[in-house]
Amino acid sequence: MTGSTGEPLLRISGLRVTLPGPAGPVDVIRGVDLRVDAGEIVGVAGESGSGKSLTASTLLNLLPPGAVVEGSIRFGERELVGLDDRSWRQVRGSEIAMVFQDSSAALHPMLSIGTQLTEHMRQGLGLDRAAARKRAVELLDRVRIPQAERVLKAYPHQFSGGMRQRIAIAVALACRPRLLIADEPTTALDVTVQAGILTLLDELRADGDLSVLFITHDLGVLASLTRRSYLFYAGRVMESGPTAEMLTAPKHPYTAALLAARPHGLAGGRTLKAIPGSPVVPGQFPPGCPFAPRCGFSTPECDSALPPVVATSATRELACPVAPSLVESGA
Known part of the structure; x- marks a missing residue:
């Protein structure tokens, strides 16, 4: 599960994806930055509709007609954004491959x-x-x-x-391929079979020159397989960093809310807390923080502008203008 400290195998910078809609173009991926090092398994988590799978599809140019991609996707020494169809055929399968949820x-x-x-x-x-x-x-x-x-x-x-x-x-x-995208490959499997698939992916990573981008909505799976993770919401990265740190000491209210809503491992009489409201959908994103309507820590500042992703340490990044102390608040 360890990654390289050298140049990343994959570096996504400022990725934006716009899809055609009945009332005009709709922003669905809004400025995503992400990296995968050689020999590393990186996690991507978030609720359904958060942009996880669409980001993965963009890495193979498996997008619907009319999609517009902006930003940069560097794979090794190659820029993928703007490749022609012939070049994409050379990338798919031979350089980047994908395992889908439904086998x-x-x-x-x-x-x-x-x-x-x-x-x-x-x-x-x-x-x-x-x-x-x-x-x-x-x-x-x-x-x-x-x-x-x-x-x-x-x-x-x-x-x-x-x-x-x-x-x-x-x-x-x-x-x-040098990069395997695993898009929720264990969702429909029972727990025993799921564990076998996760072990297999880590063994394949360890045995060969293979990196894995692992997409899931299950934080338990995320913790068991990955060292670093990115948490998506409304087409953006809300929080990123070492997986263990994010899941034990979350900095974003969304991360804390997902952990509080997780039914597994409840102990000490802790009450399960549902996240209020519903996830925002493309075309209805608010001008400010997309999680603000569901967040118990939001302030007027959260509604005014989309918060930038800023580094809070050498290994962690956060998109939250309030950045409350979630430990002190008991969240």
């Missing part, structure tokens, strides 16, 4: 596992049929799927959800 939708139901694995390699790596099949067997072994030769002849519906997710990870790794 049933990610795998083609009418194609054998072997076909889905080897087609990627033959196109992306230029392998012949025999070499691609050999690597397919090695990949299935690597993600701990037994009887790999038999599995290559089978179809997705013949496997459980956990096994399909392992196969989807093998497909994503087929062309040896």
Whole structure:
């Protein structure tokens, strides 16, 4: 889970994404900064609709027609914003790959596992049929799927959800990407299978030259897998820093509110606290802090302008003009 101290593998700076809407363009990602170092698993968390998955889709240019992307996405020495379609085809799968939440939708139901694995390699790596099949067997072994030769002849519906997710990870790794985006890959799985997938991702990171951007809404999963994390809300990063510090000593009221609303691990008679109101949606973002309408610490200053993201230490950043002492307040 440790990362490199050298130049980041991925650096996102001032990322803005605008989508077409019935009444005109709608801002959905609003100035996101994020980095992933080589050999690191970085977490992205937040409520549904906060912009986590759309940010991930932007890294592969999997956006709807009419989307406008501004800012910078540096992957190694390459700038991804503004690439043409041919260049994007060279990036997808071979440099950056993605594992989706629903493995049933990610795998083609009418194609054998072997076909889905080897087609990627033959196109992306230029392998012949025999070499691609050999690597397919090695990949299935690597993600701990037994009887790999038999599995290559089978179809997705013949496997459980956990096994399909392992196969989807093998497909994503087929062309040896340097960055794996895991978009809530354990959401539909039971706790035991979920733990196995998390362990597998960390082993793959440790065994090879692989970095992982792990997207989740589960703070427990975030704590178990990542060292650094970014907390999203309304298309922005509210707080970022070392995961353990954020989850034990939150600085943003939104982080504290998510922790208070988490049902797991309640102890000492602590009462579960729901976050009041509903998340704001694109096209209805207020001019100030987007969390202010739901925040118990908001002041008139919070409503006047969008708060900038500022460093509070060498490792933590925060977008909150009030920055209350959440420990003293008991939040």
